[in-house]
Amino acid sequence: MLSLCSPLVSRSLSSLHRNALVCAALPVLLTLGSVNSYAADTPLMQGAHVAITSDDVVKNIENMPTQVRQDILSDPAKLRQLVGNLYLRRALATQAEHDGLTKNREVQFKLDTARESVLAEAQVERIANAATPNAAAVDKLVQSIYKAEPERFSTPTQTQARHILIKGTDASSRAQAEKLLAELKTGANFEDLARQYSADPGSAAKGGDLGFFPKGRMVQPFEKALDALVNPGDLSPVVESSFGFHIIRLEARKSATLQPFEEVQAQLHAEIVAKIQQDARLKEVKRLQDQATGDHDALEAFMAAQKQATSSTTPAPTAAVK
Structure with a gap:
């Protein structure tokens, strides 16, 4: 795996002096307690007409699980590896754009699909978050469920x-x-x-x-x-x-024993929020499905055309030689 301070990466930077500054900056980044307090535009690696800044690192780690994020930020080797991976990805992507790969039919399809997937997931997440009641309202629901369904929390x-x-x-x-x-x-x-x-x-x-x-x-x-x-x-x-x-x-x-409210409070809170969010997602899915109309004739025609196109491109079986 490429190291930030390896000779190969060093040659891709504009100067050995800049590379030394970057390598020295990483331990400093770790001592700040939070990468967000470091200058967002500080270049941690650059070359091949691209640069990776501390802001790029923040964006890539902020959605990671807490333990993973802490492991990376507490280990200079892991942080250097992350920066190196981000640099290589961006450099390769920039070269691909320069070489016209975005005009490739398959590449464009993958880009469009990825964009739709990201936006769809973001919209679903927005719907779920918008439907989530505030903590006080959820706490009231938790208490009412605990009182109304004691059998759920009792051991016979x-x-x-x-x-x-x-x-x-x-x-x-x-x-x-x-x-x-x-x-x-x-x-x-x-x-x-x-x-x-x-x-x-x-x-x-x-x-x-x-x-x-x-x-x-x-x-x-x-x-x-x-x-x-x-x-x-x-x-x-x-x-x-x-x-x-x-x-x-x-x-x-x-x-028979009844679990104390404090022992089940967090579990019930998570269950309620999850159900409310899921109900909101399903409601939106149904709303969109109800708006959809299908054209049976067009679908049949499309299937027939695809079948014909497939059969016309399939080589005929070779006759056996007698």
Whole structure:
């Protein structure tokens, strides 16, 4: 990558003295705290009938993400690289104009397309910004949503439990489950029995631990038996479900909680602004679409002409030589 103070770039400047001044100016630029405080017309690199000034650098970095901009302005090597890239781009573009490339059909198409794209994006951005209410109005909306939709910001009651699952619904499966329950009541280790006998692959390796889950996550017979348990460590009787026979132990319960307003304020603010801006964009798109009228006959004629032009330029297949 070209360095601002490399011999190749130095030769493109009008003098070695000027290049030395530019190289010395960059550290000064960095110490000012903001490039905007530096003289806007200060040339940082010039040659080939073009120049890159500090104002050019400002325009190129002001829309960059903050961290990227800070990285460039705190690293002389990165800043020199940016200046060198801007110089090369401008020098090549100037040469292209001088050589008449703007009259090239493909180049002109790309220039026109780029211009339309930039203007269209700018107009969309203008519409979005114009539709954005002031901060005070948004704050009122944020507060009203927080109060009107508490379920969005609440965590329901959650329960942690362990279980041992014995597959099957026959008498022998129930008997095995009852035997394990009797062992647990006489002091057997729940986790060890779960690892050894549970048929639930998701929890057996964790000693039967199902983690925390909200109400409604488990099948109804399991939920009903779990709801009947009061204290951590309580064991359920053998419970039959469509999966087999369960032995359940209550581990803990967490009460429902509501996120503090301060924790969701920024998120809600961003959501509201984004929705208002998007609605404004869509409204403008619809307005423009409603103004559009198509000419079916002209479109059909154009397609037919293109098809004919394509077929006339397609080489005929070569006959096989016998």
